[in-house]
Amino acid sequence: MTALMRRPMLVGGVSLSLGLWLLGSFQHSLAQMGEFSLLSAIALSSLFWWLNAKRTPQLDLSPVLTPVDRETAEKAIAQAETAIGYLEAENQDIAPWKAKLAQLKPELDRNVLNLVVMGGKGTGKSSLVQALGNQWNVQEAPALFVPETDSDTLAYDLASTADLVLFVTNGDLTESELQSLSQLSRQHHRLLLVFNKQDQYLPEEQPLVLQQLQQRVSHLLASEEVMAIAASPSEIRVRKHQPDGSVQEWLEKPESAIAPLSAKISQILTTEASQLVWATTKRKADRLKGEIKDALNQVRRDRALPIIEQYQWIAAATAFANPVPALDLLATGAITGQLVMDLGAIYQQKLDLQQAQTAAKTTGELMLKLGLVELSTNTISHFLKTHAVTYVAGGAAQGISAAYLTRVAGLSLIEYFQSQDIHSETGFNLEKLSNTLKTVFQQNQRATFIQSFVKQGLAKLFPNTPQPQLSESPATAA
Structure with missing residues (x-):
């Protein structure tokens, strides 16, 4: 009283x-x-x-998004450290949190970059990972939009640790896919939108689909960051006429058509390496602060x-x-x-x-x-x-x-x-x-x-x- x-x-x-x-x-x-x-x-x-x-x-x-540079990443780490101080003031055990914080600081100077391929089921993620795996450290995220599973959560968790996200679709974007891209963009992910399986469309339809995708995400990505590929093209029937008038037919598997995408990835990882690492470090620091x-x-x-x-x-x-x-x-x-x-x-x-x-x-x-x-x-x-x-x-x-x-x-x-x-x-x-x-x-x-x-x-x-x-x-x- x-x-x-x-x-x-x-x-x-x-x-x-x-x-x-x-x-x-x-x-x-x-x-x-x-x-x-x-x-x-x-x-x-x-x-x-x-x-x-x-x-x-x-x-x-309301939060204001700012470009992620080294100073921004260091500030995020400092905020996580301050949060640990608040927890310590409440007489809580902070040893586990300090251990996680100690792992973050070396991240700022990390040299090895990580890529994640994510998207809905049946978009050809596995084929793309296989096609890129010889060049870079690439992981496949669980399929998005699978009802009654926690695959979305697992996919975003994996993406949060990646320096570059390849978001794969096999046609025009659904509303769910567009929302996912927006969410990733808000979290400072470096993104490429990959239109896979273009070989399944008629030649005259392929540029139309690509153009539609570029327009749909113009508020998120530049047009050159939306690319059409065929990571694992469908088999084609080859017919050869012999000198004796007979005809031979067989199925042939074309090579992956991913050269423009590979070139774009190389360019990004070369010219933006530090910025990518800082953005990833900030996401990890923000996640630690959230925990x-x-x-x-x-x-x-x-x-x-x-x-x-x-x-x-x-x-x-x-x-x-x-x-x-x-x-x-x-x-x-x-x-x-x-x-x-x-x-x-x-x-x-x-x-x-x-x-x-x-x-x-x-x-x-x-x-x-x-x-x-x-x-x-x-x-x-x-x-x-x-x-x-x-x-x-x-x-x-x-x-x-x-x-x-x-x-x-x-x-x-x-x-x-x-x-x-x-x-x-x-x-x-x-x-x-x-x-x-x-x-x-x-x-x-x-x-x-x-x-x-x-x-x-x-x-x-x-x-x-x-x-x-x-x-x-x-x-x-x-």
Whole structure:
């Protein structure tokens, strides 16, 4: 309790709501507060504490792609090292991560280059690997777009370690193939699009297909980076007329027609060797940082969940104690604002009061627009119908609903912070926060969860009352 008293936003908001209630008991003027929207109530709770706060511009936290040079690769390695430092600050074993980091630094000066051939099933990847294998270190990735397998994941994992990716198709691109190329491009992969099996098209069709491919990927690749080959041409029938008038026929296997592709690969590996290595090293560093971030997020989530639980029951007790509905929303807004501050501290987000206010305001506004307030109250009231303390069911529903909404807000903040870059320390992407809230609410509206939550709420509000058998609401069953 002493720690909570040090939080002026929380104490001020709750105190303000109670003060308004006391004033209303004399003037009978707060009955109309029920007409206030959730947004208005939260704004009132914010006014007292943020009147003099300096407004700060919203930061755009969307990633910006930059060319990969040695400095960029070294920066990525440094960020992975910083992430290890965050994990160490959480008293975690960092020895395995340091070992992986040590393997990255020599990568910057690597001389041997790696190629990966990837694409859908039946595009001729194996034949191309065989045709190129005598010249370079080439690997074949598992086939993409194979349902009910993890081949896509395995293919992209292998591609992430390659310096040059040959993406193979045997005709015009499908939408899935185009999306894959876009994804690889965003990850700074050096790409060549290879139109294989061109021999299966009529001679007059081959340039048309190639031109179509070049146009489809013109935003990703230069036209000379889209090439037509025949890695393993189909057998052709040869007929020879003999001097005696007889005719001999046999099937003959043409040689691979990959000379232009081989020349292009040689040119790239000669003139861009360093850049290719740096881009690959950056991808490996980014992947290592992502793995560290996942471990760090789990540790921080374990710390954050008890805080959310603490605030949700504060919200429940505050809403249950206040007889005027709008004042419940007023206190809940202050509680949510303080929750933003506390969770932000756990996730190393340097938030000021103005930013916490904005996040709480946006969260409350979206809850109102989505109908979360009405839906949660109606659902929770249904579960309370058969409870023995019927005479306080309204207050109980209000209190438990406030706790539920506070929990949804807290879980949304966790998901939002976890999705942020590990080095982001300020600002909110409000659209992203809104989308996260929608997702988290959908995940937490199952009847079984709400029924369990109501039982927990009753145990908190009425600790000396036997727990009831609650009926299930068909409307919320999932």
